[in-house]
Amino acid sequence: MELLINWSQSIPREIAKSRALLGRRKCGKSAIMQRLFNILWDQNGKVIPFYFEVQDYRQWLLEFSDIYYRTFMSQFLSFKTRTVLNNENSPWDFAELRKMAKAINNNNALNHKDGFQDCLDKERVVQTMNWAFSAPAVFSGKENVFFLVMIDEIQYMTEYLFRDKDYKVLAYHLPGAYHGLVESKVAPMLVSGSYVGWMVKMMREMFVGGRLKRTKISSKLTATEGMEAVYQYAESYQIEITEESAFMINKLTKSDPFYIASLLRSDWE
Structure with missing residues (x-):
């Protein structure tokens, strides 16, 4: 920007x-x-x-x-x-x-x-x-x-x-x-x-x-921004997460908001 x-x-x-x-x-x-x-x-x-x-x-x-x-x-x-x-x-x-x-x-x-x-x-x-x-x-x-x-x-x-x-x-x-x-x-x-x-x-x-x-344009956020995105998406989709699961989601998705959203929207257990 x-x-x-x-x-x-x-x-x-x-x-x-x-x-x-x-x-x-x-x-x-x-x-x-x-x-x-x-x-x-x-x-x-x-x-x-x-x-x-x-x-x-x-x-x-x-x-x-x-x-x-x-x-x-x-x-x-x-x-x-x-x-x-x-x-x-x-x-x-x-x-x-x-x-x-x-x-x-x-x-x-x-x-x-x-x-x-x-x-x-x-x-x-x-x-x-x-x-x-x-x-x-x-x-x-x-x-x-x-x-x-x-x-x-x-x-x-x-x-x-x-x-x-x-x-x-x-x-x-x-x-x-x-x-x-x-x-x-x-x-x-x-x-x-x-x-x-x-x-x-x-x-x-x-x-x-x-x-x-x-x-x-890079899609990746910083690790701190990625954690914030995980919590915001989880709140938006009304999914309960813990600090440990939020950390793991952010790590697996490499702080990419598209993959964070896709993971939390998934129907898989």
Whole structure:
């Protein structure tokens, strides 16, 4: 967190290089990104955070672009109006977004949203996608602000997004659409991936020239933190443990919270 906070503070100086967080599932990448989002939102400074999680189910690229864009606009207007976002970060609909933009007389947001809706209604898939993906950089220029674009589990874009609504034409090279955007100094990216080999392959094929600086995330806690995690998980799952069993659980799992939780959730005696 200290590394990422210091890195985000360099964004207004336009020297922040885009990063990729690499680490297996349940090692805390999403929690780190969400925490960074909250810190930047609370600071209310020049850097506006945008966080989006790519889901692992089949989606039509046009519908994905709609959700992506509305999520961006929701978070942008949330930041501008200091309005708390919905639970689970669910985006507002276009009517609510228009209402919020009008309330602060933000014509940039109104005009940009109208242009996007026109592409969406006419089902111009590629144009709609480009409109959505480029939005942070566009608004940075129009609003004289900076963005931090956080895409969680970006590797899923190569597997679950399709160019057609029948899910027959896979948009495998979709992350390559960020190839130029990832070099932006006004809207750098922080992306994550839970399947390290998959992520490295994607980065090698679609982000050539070291466009993403790799940052490995370790899942292990210190021994003391691991003991605290054992007690907290045991309390959460309402499992009685002794000091001896807590020590043994922490030792067996090597202070890894994912394995601690898995062990305490197990149905085995």
